Amino acid sequence: MSTTPALGWRLPPLAVLLIAVALIACAEVGGASMVQFKWELTRWARSVMLSRPAVHGLVGVRDVDESIIDEALVKFDAGLRLFHMHAEGMGLVIIAATTVAVTLVASAPLARAIVVLVTAGGAGYPVGYLLWSALIPFYGIEAGKATAEWLVWIPFGGATIVAMWWLTGILAWRVIRRA
Amino acid sequence: MFMLALGETGGAVMSQLRPQLDRYARARVAASPQTHGLAGSAEYDDEIAARVVFTVEAGLSFFHTHAEGIGLVTLAAGTLVASLVPWRRPRSALYALIVAGALFPLGYLVYGAAALEAGLDAGVELAERYVLTPLGSAMIAALVGLLVLALVGRRSTGGRTGLSA
Numbered sequence: 048m049s050t051t052p053a054l055g056w057r058l059p060p061l062a063v064l065l066i067a068v069a070l071i072a073c074a075e076v077g078g079a080s081m082v083q084f085k086w087e088l089t090r091w092a093r094s095v096m097l098s099r100p101a102v103h104g105l106v107g108v109r110d111v112d113e114s115i116i117d118e119a120l121v122k123f124d125a126g127l128r129l130f131h132m133h134a135e136g137m138g139l140v141i142i143a144a145t146t147v148a149v150t151l152v153a154s155a156p157l158a159r160a161i162v163v164l165v166t167a168g169g170a171g172y173p174v175g176y177l178l179w180s181a182l183i184p185f186y187g188i189e190a191g192k193a194t195a196e197w198l199v200w201i202p203f204g205g206a207t208i209v210a211m212w213w214l215t216g217i218l219a220w221r222v223i224r225r226a
Numbered sequence: 227m228f229m230l231a232l233g234e235t236g237g238a239v240m241s242q243l244r245p246q247l248d249r250y251a252r253a254r255v256a257a258s259p260q261t262h263g264l265a266g267s268a269e270y271d272d273e274i275a276a277r278v279v280f281t282v283e284a285g286l287s288f289f290h291t292h293a294e295g296i297g298l299v300t301l302a303a304g305t306l307v308a309s310l311v312p313w314r315r316p317r318s319a320l321y322a323l324i325v326a327g328a329l330f331p332l333g334y335l336v337y338g339a340a341a342l343e344a345g346l347d348a349g350v351e352l353a354e355r356y357v358l359t360p361l362g363s364a365m366i367a368a369l370v371g372l373l374v375l376a377l378v379g380r381r382s383t384g385g386r387t388g389l390s391a
Contacts, residue, residue, distance in 0.1 A: 056305065136294050140230060143301050147227060204238055211231035218227055 059145035063166050067141040070170050074134030077177075081127045092123045095184035102187050122188045126180030133173035137207075141169040144214060152217055161210045161217075168206030175199030229300065229328055233293025240286045247286070251279045254342045261345045278346055285338025285353075292331035296365070300328040303369060310376035312383055320368050320375070327365025333357035 058064070081088070096103050096116055103119060105112045144165045152158035175195045182191030240247075255262050255275045262278060264271045303324050311317045336357045340349030 139298050140294065143298050144227065144230065147301070200241075204234070208231070208234050208238060211227065211234055215227045215231045 055150075056146050057150045059142070059149050059162060063141065063145050063162060066166055066170050067138045067145075070134050070141070070173070071138035074131050074138065074173070077127065077134065078131040081124075081131060088123075088127070089120060092120060092184040099185065102185070102190075119183055119188055123180050123183045126176045126183065130173050130176035130180070133176060137169040137173055140207075141166055144169075144211065147218070148214055151221065152214070157217070161214050164206045164210035164213075168203045168208075168210060171199060171203035172207060175203065227297065229293045229331060230297035233290050233297065233331065236286060236293060237290040240283070240290060244283075247282065248279055251275075251282045251342055255279075258343075258345075261343075263345070274346075278341055281341040281346055281350065282338040285334045285341065288337070289331050289334035292334060296328055296331050299365070300324055303365075303372060306376070307368075307372055310379055311372065312379045313375075316371070316375050320371050323364045323368035323371065326361055327368055330358065330361040330365060333361055 093116060096119060097105070100107070100112075103115055105115060145162045148158045148161040148165070152161060175198070178199055179191050179195040182194055185191075186194070252275050255264070255278050259266075259271075262274055264274060304321065307317055307320045307324065311320060333353055337350060337353035340352045343349065344352060
């Protein structure tokens with residue numbers, strides 16, 4: 048994180064790379080598990096929903112209940128898929144953004160702050176989709192979404208967005224100064 | 227980094243403001259009945275409005291995913307150009323193409339907005355013809371150019387490139 052012009056990309060801290068690669072590995076395992084255990088997961092979610100009829104508004108009429116359960120199962124599956132996609136993507140975003148930060152942000156404390164925000168935010172955000180999926184059978188689609196939103200998506204997603212715009216601003220300032 | 231930041235912000239906006247976007251899109255469709263071919267029958271008009279709203283949401287969703295992806299592609303391609311293309315002018319040309327290609331995801335914002343303002347088919351065609359195709363082609367041309375120039379550069383420098391040095 049020196050003030051001299053960079054001659055090549057600098058590596059972010061090893062712990063950051065480990066987190067990013069572990070996140071990508073989790074995403075891949077998640078994607079594979081989603082396919083491999085699709086029926087087991089669906090049966091589990093269905094049985095939990097049936098054991099909590101009041102939460103899901105089940106009325107005991109097969110036609111009505113089946114459509115409610117189907118909708119919840121679609122969202123349950125969507126949560127798992129979104130975890131898979133976002134974890135793959137955020138792993139790469141962490142590697143790219145932290146590499147840019149340690150190479151091009153001249154101030155070491157600033158670069159460190161951006162690295163921490165991008166890494167924590169990027170690694171935490173996809174977990175929100177897993178949490179949402181896990182909460183749907185117990186608390187319903189909307190209650191699960193609200194919990195995941197306030198516990199994970201807003202704080203971790205917010206940290207990533209702040210860090211990315213901060214980094215973009217610093218790079219833009221460098222470009223303007225150079226011009 | 228700008229496209230990555232835009233992509234992330236776009237995703238957050240899409241998720242947080244979905245009801246507002248839905249209402250706005252339906253209001254815009256209702257405000258231009260001729261453009262969208264509304265017939266005055268509630269059932270038929272509702273179906274048309276739903277298709278337009280779906281297209282607008284798809285545009286935002288594609289913008290989010292493509293902006294995240296193209297940011298990484300731009301970074302990787304730019305690094306490879308800097309490392310593998312030894313000539314200044316071709317390098318500058320490739321940078322220009324990569325920068326144009328990096329703007330490709332903005333085409334999906336145009337796609338959503340044009341579907342809303344010019345009608346579904348006309349809007350989608352406009353975005354595809356004037357924004358998505360030229361910008362997407364610029365990135366494809368940059369990547370093909372990079373491949374060709376990297377191979378030629380490797381031959382002319384005997385394999386001494388930025389990556390192998």
